[in-house]
Amino acid sequence: MTAAVVAASAALAHFVVGSRWEDVPEDVRHEAKRSLLNIFATAFAGSRDPATGIAIEVLAGLSGPATATVIGRRERFDPLTAAFLNAAAANLHDFDDTHHPTIIHPTAPVAPALFALAEGRRVAGADLLHAFILGVEVECRIGNAVSPGHYRRGWHITATCGVFGAATAVGRILGLDERRTLWALGNASAQAGGLVETLGTMSKSIGVGNAARGGLLAALLAERGYSGPERPLEGPRGFLPVTADAPDLAAITGGLGGRWELRRNTHKPYPCGVVLNPVIDACLALRDDPDLVPGRVAAITVHGHPLLRERADRPAVTTGREAQVSAQHAVAASLIFGAAGIDEFSDAAVADPRVQALRAKVAVVEDPTFPVEAARVVVTLEDGSRLASDVPHGRGTPMRPLADGEIEDKLRRLAAHGCPGLDPAPLIDAVWSLDRSPDPGALMAFTRPAET
Amino acid sequence: MTAAVVAASAALAHFVVGSRWEDVPEDVRHEAKRSLLNIFATAFAGSRDPATGIAIEVLAGLSGPATATVIGRRERFDPLTAAFLNAAAANLHDFDDTHHPTIIHPTAPVAPALFALAEGRRVAGADLLHAFILGVEVECRIGNAVSPGHYRRGWHITATCGVFGAATAVGRILGLDERRTLWALGNASAQAGGLVETLGTMSKSIGVGNAARGGLLAALLAERGYSGPERPLEGPRGFLPVTADAPDLAAITGGLGGRWELRRNTHKPYPCGVVLNPVIDACLALRDDPDLVPGRVAAITVHGHPLLRERADRPAVTTGREAQVSAQHAVAASLIFGAAGIDEFSDAAVADPRVQALRAKVAVVEDPTFPVEAARVVVTLEDGSRLASDVPHGRGTPMRPLADGEIEDKLRRLAAHGCPGLDPAPLIDAVWSLDRSPDPGALMAFTRPAET
Numbered sequence: 059m060t061a062a063v064v065a066a067s068a069a070l071a072h073f074v075v076g077s078r079w080e081d082v083p084e085d086v087r088h089e090a091k092r093s094l095l096n097i098f099a100t101a102f103a104g105s106r107d108p109a110t111g112i113a114i115e116v117l118a119g120l121s122g123p124a125t126a127t128v129i130g131r132r133e134r135f136d137p138l139t140a141a142f143l144n145a146a147a148a149n150l151h152d153f154d155d156t157h158h159p160t161i162i163h164p165t166a167p168v169a170p171a172l173f174a175l176a177e178g179r180r181v182a183g184a185d186l187l188h189a190f191i192l193g194v195e196v197e198c199r200i201g202n203a204v205s206p207g208h209y210r211r212g213w214h215i216t217a218t219c220g221v222f223g224a225a226t227a228v229g230r231i232l233g234l235d236e237r238r239t240l241w242a243l244g245n246a247s248a249q250a251g252g253l254v255e256t257l258g259t260m261s262k263s264i265g266v267g268n269a270a271r272g273g274l275l276a277a278l279l280a281e282r283g284y285s286g287p288e289r290p291l292e293g294p295r296g297f298l299p300v301t302a303d304a305p306d307l308a309a310i311t312g313g314l315g316g317r318w319e320l321r322r323n324t325h326k327p328y329p330c331g332v333v334l335n336p337v338i339d340a341c342l343a344l345r346d347d348p349d350l351v352p353g354r355v356a357a358i359t360v361h362g363h364p365l366l367r368e369r370a371d372r373p374a375v376t377t378g379r380e381a382q383v384s385a386q387h388a389v390a391a392s393l394i395f396g397a398a399g400i401d402e403f404s405d406a407a408v409a410d411p412r413v414q415a416l417r418a419k420v421a422v423v424e425d426p427t428f429p430v431e432a433a434r435v436v437v438t439l440e441d442g443s444r445l446a447s448d449v450p451h452g453r454g455t456p457m458r459p460l461a462d463g464e465i466e467d468k469l470r471r472l473a474a475h476g477c478p479g480l481d482p483a484p485l486i487d488a489v490w491s492l493d494r495s496p497d498p499g500a501l502m503a504f505t506r507p508a509e510t
Numbered sequence: 511m512t513a514a515v516v517a518a519s520a521a522l523a524h525f526v527v528g529s530r531w532e533d534v535p536e537d538v539r540h541e542a543k544r545s546l547l548n549i550f551a552t553a554f555a556g557s558r559d560p561a562t563g564i565a566i567e568v569l570a571g572l573s574g575p576a577t578a579t580v581i582g583r584r585e586r587f588d589p590l591t592a593a594f595l596n597a598a599a600a601n602l603h604d605f606d607d608t609h610h611p612t613i614i615h616p617t618a619p620v621a622p623a624l625f626a627l628a629e630g631r632r633v634a635g636a637d638l639l640h641a642f643i644l645g646v647e648v649e650c651r652i653g654n655a656v657s658p659g660h661y662r663r664g665w666h667i668t669a670t671c672g673v674f675g676a677a678t679a680v681g682r683i684l685g686l687d688e689r690r691t692l693w694a695l696g697n698a699s700a701q702a703g704g705l706v707e708t709l710g711t712m713s714k715s716i717g718v719g720n721a722a723r724g725g726l727l728a729a730l731l732a733e734r735g736y737s738g739p740e741r742p743l744e745g746p747r748g749f750l751p752v753t754a755d756a757p758d759l760a761a762i763t764g765g766l767g768g769r770w771e772l773r774r775n776t777h778k779p780y781p782c783g784v785v786l787n788p789v790i791d792a793c794l795a796l797r798d799d800p801d802l803v804p805g806r807v808a809a810i811t812v813h814g815h816p817l818l819r820e821r822a823d824r825p826a827v828t829t830g831r832e833a834q835v836s837a838q839h840a841v842a843a844s845l846i847f848g849a850a851g852i853d854e855f856s857d858a859a860v861a862d863p864r865v866q867a868l869r870a871k872v873a874v875v876e877d878p879t880f881p882v883e884a885a886r887v888v889v890t891l892e893d894g895s896r897l898a899s900d901v902p903h904g905r906g907t908p909m910r911p912l913a914d915g916e917i918e919d920k921l922r923r924l925a926a927h928g929c930p931g932l933d934p935a936p937l938i939d940a941v942w943s944l945d946r947s948p949d950p951g952a953l954m955a956f957t958r959p960a961e962t
Contacts, residue, residue, distance in 0.1 A: 112734045116727070120588045122572040136572045212747030217700070244708060248669075248717040251703030254747035256696060261738035264731070265700040272720075275568070279716070282564045286713035295664030295706035 066203075066298070066310040067291045070196050071239040073314045074230055079188050086318045087493060090191050092465055093155050094489050096325045097165040098129060098505060099469035100154040102476035103329065103400055104147030105130030109260040113143060113267070126174040127502035130477040137174035138271045141224075144170035146267030149216060151400065152382050153329035153472075157194075158322050158431075158456050160201035160215055161332060161365075165323075167220025167269035168193040168227050175274065176499030181231055183495030189231040191320060193273075196243075197223025198319035200291065202309040204302035209254065210368075213301055217252025217265035222297075224273020225280075232281050244286015245276030247297045258372075258380040325460045325468070327453045328398040330382040333366045336433035336452030337385055341392040344437060344447045352394055352412065357438045358420045360385050363430040371422040378404045389435065390416035400475055431455035477507050518655075518744045518762040522648050523691040525766045526682055531640050538770045539945060542643050544917055545607050546941050548777045549617040550581060550957060551921035552606040554928035555781065555852055556599030557582030561712040565595060565719070578626040579954040582929040589626035590723050593676075596622035598719030601668060603852065604834050605781035605924075609646075610774050610883075610908050612653035612667055613784060617775075619672025619721035620645040620679045626726065628951030633683050635947030641683040643772060645725075648695075649675025650771035652743065654761040656754035661706065662820075665753055669704025669717035674749075676725020677732075684733050696738015697728035699749045710824075710832040777912045777920070779905045780850040782834040785818045788885035788904030789837055793844040796889060796899045804846055804864065809890045810872045812837050815882040823874040830856045841887065842868035852927055883907035929959050 104110055105128070114131070117139050124133075126140030128147075135143065148154050149166040157164045172186055172193070201208075201219040209215045225246035229239045249272035252265025280286070291298050291310070298305035328338050337360055344350055360366070372384035381387035381403050390413045391402040407413060428434070431452050437445045451457040460468070466486055473482040488501035495501070556562055557580070566583070569591050576585075578592030580599075587595065600606050601618040609616045624638055624645070653660075653671040661667045677698035681691045701724035704717025732738070743750050743762070750757035780790050789812055796802055812818070824836035833839035833855050842865045843854040859865060880886070883904050889897045903909040912920070918938055925934040940953035947953070 109736060112731060112736045115734055116730045116736075120574040120590050122574050122588070136574070138572050212752035214700075241713075244711060244713045245716055247705050248666075248708045248713045249703055249720055250705075251701055253699050253702075253742070253749060253752055255739045255742060255745040255749075255752075256700045257747075259696060259739050260731075260736045261693070261696045261700045261742070264697055264728070268701055268724075276716070278568045279564060279712075282567055284561060284564045284568075284712045287707045287711050290705070290707060290713070293707040295709075297705060297707075300664035300705055300707075 066307050067240055067243055067289050069311045071236045074192050074226055075236045075239055077192055079184055082191055086320050089320045090187050091489050093165045093323055094169055095465050095469050096155050097148050097169050099472040101129035101144055101148040103153055103472040104150035105476045107150050109263055110147045125178045127506055129505040132507055137178055138274055141171045141174040141274050142267035142271040145270035146263035149266040150263055151329040152331055153326055156324050156332045157198045158324055160205045162198055162201045162219055163216040164194045164197055166266055168223040171224040171228050171270045171274040173502055175228055177502055180497055183498040184493040185231055186498045187493050189227040192230050193223040193227025195319050196226040199310045203298055203305045208302045212254045214252035214254050214265050217269045218250045220269030221246045221250050221272045224270050225276040228274050228277035232277055238280045241280035241286040242277040244290040245279050246273055247290035250297055258383055324454050324456055325465055329400050329403050330388055331370050333370050334388045335454050336449040338388050338392045338398045339449045339452050340433055340435040340447040341389050344445055345393055345396050347445055350445055352416055354439050355419055355437055356440045358389055359423050359436045361423045361425050361434040363428045364424045364426055365430050367422045367424040375408055378408055381408050385422050386417040386420040389420045480507055518759050519692055519695055519741050521763045523688045526644050526678055527688045527691055529644055531636055534643055538772050541772045542639050543941050545617045545775055546621055547917050547921050548607050549600050549621050551924040553581035553596055553600040555605055555924040556602035557928045559602050561715055562599045577630045579958055581957040584959055589630055590726055593623045593626040593726050594719035594723040597722030598715035601718040602715055603781040604783055605778055608776050608784045609650045610776055612657045614650055614653045614671055615668040616646045616649055618718055620675045623676040623680050623722045623726040625954055627680055629954055632949055635950040636945040637683055638950045639945050641679040644682050645675040645679025647771050648678040651762045655750055655757045660754045664706045666704035666706050666717050669721045670702045672721030673698045673701050673724045676722050677728035680726050680729035684729055690732045693732035693738040694729040696742040697731050698725055699742035702749055710835055776906050776908055777917055781852050781855050782840055783822050785822050786840045787906050788901040790840050790844045790850045791901045791904050792885055792887040792899035793841050796897055797845055797848050799897055802897055804868055806892050807871055807889055808892045810841055811875050811888045813875045813877050813886040815880045816876045816878055817882050819874045819876040827860055830860055833860050837874050838869040838872040841872045932959055
C-alpha cells in the first residue's frame with residue numbers, strides 16, 4: 059500500500075474541503091437534481107406507510123423545536139428527527155435511487171440531513187447541491203471499497219455507508235476544515251450499522267433513518283470540536299477492515315474529482331429490489347402475449363445473475379414489505395395486474411388469491427452468465443408450450459436510464475399517492491433551479507400538504 | 511444445531527417475558543445494585559468532561575420535552591437524549607463496570623435507558639431492577655456468543671451488544687409480549703454499531719450513547735407495533751453471523767434463568783482499560799520500594815496476557831482519553847503520582863514532563879501464560895538492579911472484587927469530582943433500597959446539583 063492509499067480518510071477530507079463548485083461537471087450537477095426529484099417522490103410514497111406513522115407517533119413526544127419538515131406530512135420536528143423520518147420514508151419501499159456498483163441507495167441518507175439543516179440555517183442552493191454531490195461521492199466510494207463482500211456478509215450498505223455520506227455533506231455545508239471533516243467521518247464511524255436481516259421488515263427503516271440522523275449529528279458535533287480517530291476508515295479497527303474482508307482502499311482515493319459516482323446512479327421504475335427491475339420488464343412484456351392466461355400457467359422460471367437469487371428468491375411472503383424483495387411476488391403481481399407500482403406491492407396484493415396461486419409456481423434460477431441488469435422469464439403453460447422474454451437491460455439500469463420526464467412523472471404519481479391534493483409543480487421547478495436558489499430549505503414548504 | 515439453539519432470539523424473548531422477580535437470586539439482585547451505584551459514580555465523573563459538554567451544547571437545541579435528568583448536570587432533556595448523554599458520560603473514562611468474559615461494560619447502555627423512561631412513566635423499583643438484570647443478561651449472553659472474535663475484529667462490544675440489552679430492559683418494563691420483545695431486539699439489531707478504532711477519542715462515546723438511546727427507541731417503537739425480523743440474532747444476515755465468524759449460539763440459550771451474567775460483573779478501581787488494573791496494582795506496590803526513584807529508572811517491562819498488548823500497548827499518547835488505554839502511561843503515572851484516579855489520566859498528567867520521560871522507557875511483553883487479570887512489572891534501574899512486582903489478581907477482578915463500601919467510596923469520590931457540593935448519601939440509600947421504591951425515577955433528583 060502506498061502512503062496515499064493508507065490515508066484514505068484524510069484523502070477524502072482533503073478532497074471534500076478543497077472541492078470547488080466550478081470543478082463539478084454539468085452532467086453531475088444535473089444528475090444530482092434528478093436524484094433529489096426522485097427522493098422527494100419516494101419520500102411522498104413512504105410518508106403514508108404505517109411504519110412512518112408509528113415512528114411519528116413515538117417521536118412526536120420526544121422531538122425538539124419543530125423547525126424541519128417531514129415530507130408529505132403536516133407535523134414538523136427538530137432537524138435530527140426530521141432527517142431520520144425522511145430518510146426512513148424515502149427508502150421504505152426500496153423505490154429510491156440505486157448506485158449500481160454497490161446497490162447503495164445513495165440519496166436517502168444524505169439529502170434529508172441536508173434539507174433538515176437548511177430549514178434552520180440559511181445556505182445557498184449551489185452549496186447545498188455541491189455538498190450533496192460530495193456526500194454521495196464519499197458514501198459510494200466507501201461502498202465501492204467494501205463491495206461486494208460487505209453486503210454479502212449481511213451489512214445493509216445504504217445504512218452503513220450512508221452515515222458517512224450524510225456526515226460529509228453536512229460537514230461540507232457547515233464549512234468544516236479538514237481536521238473537523240475527519241472528525242465528522244470518525245463520529246460517523248461510531249454509528250455505522252444496519253443489517254440485511256432486517257430487510258422486508260419495518261426495522262430496516264431504522265437503520266436508514268439513523269444513517270441520516272447520525273451523519274447530521276456527527277458533523278454538528280465535529281463542528282464544536284468533538285474529536286474522532288485519525289483513520290476511521292482504514293485504521294486497523296476502522297470501518298473498512300472491520301466490515302470487509304479485503305477492502306479496496308484505492309477505490310476510495312483513485313480519481314477523486316475526476317470520476318463521479320453520481321454518474322453511476324440509477325432511478326427505479328418499480329418499488330422493489332433493483333434486481334427485480336428486468337424481471338418485471340420481462341413479465342410486463344409477456345403479459346401482452348394473448349397466449350398467456352395466468353390460470354393456464356404450469357410453471358415459471360426466472361433466470362438471472364446470482365444476486366437475483368441471493369436477494370430475492372423468496373417464495374413465501376405475507377406482507378407488501380417482504381414482497382419488495384420477492385421475485386416470486388414481482389412475477390405474479392406484474393403478470394396478473396399488468397403493473398408494478400406501490401399498489402401491486404401492497405399487503406392487499408400479497409394476499410390476493412390469484413397472486414398467491416401464481417407465486418407458488420415461480421422458481422428462480424441462478425446463472426452467472428447474466429449481468430445483474432438482465433433477466434429472462436420463461437413461462438411453461440399447462441399444455442407444455444413455452445413463452446419467454448429476455449430483457450438485456452431493465453428500465454432504470456445504467457444502459458436504460460429513466461428520462462427526466464419519467465422521474466418527474468414518478469414524483470407526480472407518488473405525490474398523488476402519498477399526499478393527495480398537493481401540487482407538485484412548484485417542488486419540481488424548485489429542484490431544477492436549486493443551484494440558483496438563495497434559500498433551498500424553503501422548498502420543503504412545497505412538500506407539505508396545504509394547511510386546511 | 512438443535513431447534514432450541516437455532517431460535518436464539520425467540521428463546522431470549524421467551525425467557526425475558528416469562529422471568530419472575532422471585533426467581534432472581536438475592537446475590538444477583540445485590541450485584542445489580544452495586545452495578546447501579548458504580549454507574550452513577552462514573553456518570554458523575556463523565557459529566558464534567560469536555561465531550562459531555564459539547565454533546566450537551568449540540569443537543570440542547572434539538573431535544574424534546576425536558577423530562578429526564580443528565581446525571582451531575584442541571585440541564586434536562588427528553589428521555590432519548592438523556593439516555594444517550596448518561597450512557598456516554600458513564601462510559602467515558604472506561605471507569606464503569608466490566609463483564610469479565612467479554613469486556614463489555616454492561617450497565618452504561620442499559621441503566622440510563624431505564625431511568626430516562628422511569629422519570630416519565632411511573633414504574634415499581636423492583637420492576638426496574640428486574641428489567642435491568644434481564645437487560646444485562648441478554649446483552650452479555652450475546653456478547654458471550656460473539657467473543658472473542660467480535661472485539662478482536664474491531665467491534666466495540668459495549669456499544670454493539672449494549673443496544674440489545676437496553677432494548678430488552680425497556681421492553682420488559684413496558685410489558686411487551688414475546689412477539690414485541692422480539693421486534694424490540696430486531697429494532698435494536700438495525701442500530702448495532704461502534705468501532706474499537708474510536709477508542710481513545712470522543713467518538714467512542716457516541717457509540718455507547720447510541721446503544722442506550724437506540725435500545726430505548728427500539729422498545730418504544732416495538733410497543734406501538736413497529737415490527738422486526740423473526741431472527742435478528744441468528745438469522746443468516748443477523749447480528750451473530752454478520753459480526754462474528756463462529757458465533758456460539760448455545761452461549762445465548764444455555765442455562766437461561768440458572769446462570770446469571772451479573773455474577774461475572776466487576777467494578778474498576780482505576781479509570782482506564784480493565785487490562786491495566788493489575789499493572790497499576792503492581793506499580794503502586796513497587797512505588798513503596800525506597801529503591802525506586804523514577805529518575806534512576808533505565809527500563810520497565812510489563813508482562814501480561816496477549817490482550818494487554820493488543821489493547822494497551824500505546825507508547826505515544828497526547829490526551830487523557832488516549833492514556834486510558836495506554837499501559838505506558840498507566841505505569842508512568844502511577845509510579846510518579848502514587849495514585850491512578852481521574853486526575854492521573856487527565857490531559858495535564860499526560861503532558862507532565864516527568865510522566866513523558868518515564869513513559870518512553872516502558873515496554874509491553876505479551877506472555878500467553880498470564881491470565882488477563884494478572885500482570886508482572888519489572889523495573890530495571892540505571893545500575894542494572896531490578897525490582898519486580900507480581901499481581902496474580904488485580905483489584906476489581908473476579909477473584910478480588912471491590913467491596914460494597916469501596917464502591918460507595920468510589921461514588922462519593924467521583925460525585926465530589928464531577929458535581930462538587932452534591933450530597934451523595936440520599937442517592938446511595940435510594941439505590942440500596944431500590945427494590946422497595948414505588949418510584950425509582952425519583953432518585954434521579956439526587957443526581958442533580960442543588961438549584962442555586
